[in-house]
Amino acid sequence: HCRELGHVPLIDHNPRGGEKEHFEPADEVRYRERTVAERTNARLKDEFGGRNIMVKGHAKVMSHLMFGLLALGADQLMRLRR
Numbered sequence: 001h002c003r004e005l006g007h008v009p010l011i012d013h014n015p016r017g018g019e020k021e022h023f024e025p026a027d028e029v030r031y032r033e034r035t036v037a038e039r040t041n042a043r044l045k046d047e048f049g050g051r052n053i054m055v056k057g058h059a060k061v062m063s064h065l066m067f068g069l070l071a072l073g074a075d076q077l078m079r080l081r082r
Contacts, residue, residue, distance in 0.1 A: 010034060040072070048072050 002009045010031045013021040023031055044050040048068035053061055 044068050044072055047075075 008027065008030075010023070010027060012031070015021075022028070041050075044065075048071050050065060050068050053064055055061060055064055
């Protein structure tokens with residue numbers, strides 16, 4: 001279905017005792033970028049309050065998420081410094 005829509009599915013192959021199939025070089029770069037974004041979104045939701053937003057209104061939700069992103073960025077910088 002994805003290919004019919006013109007999309008390229010990027011699913012990592014699980015070798016299950018066989019030989020691992022590798023991505024094409026261009027797809028490898030796209031896969032790494034996607035996983036970085038997915039890890040960032042997961043950390044924002046799990047560790048920085050992005051999952052449970054207890055405010056009403058667009059502006060308050062946006063500021064809540066932006067403070068979470070600010071804290072996430074500071075945490076990443078602290079990790080790089082180590």
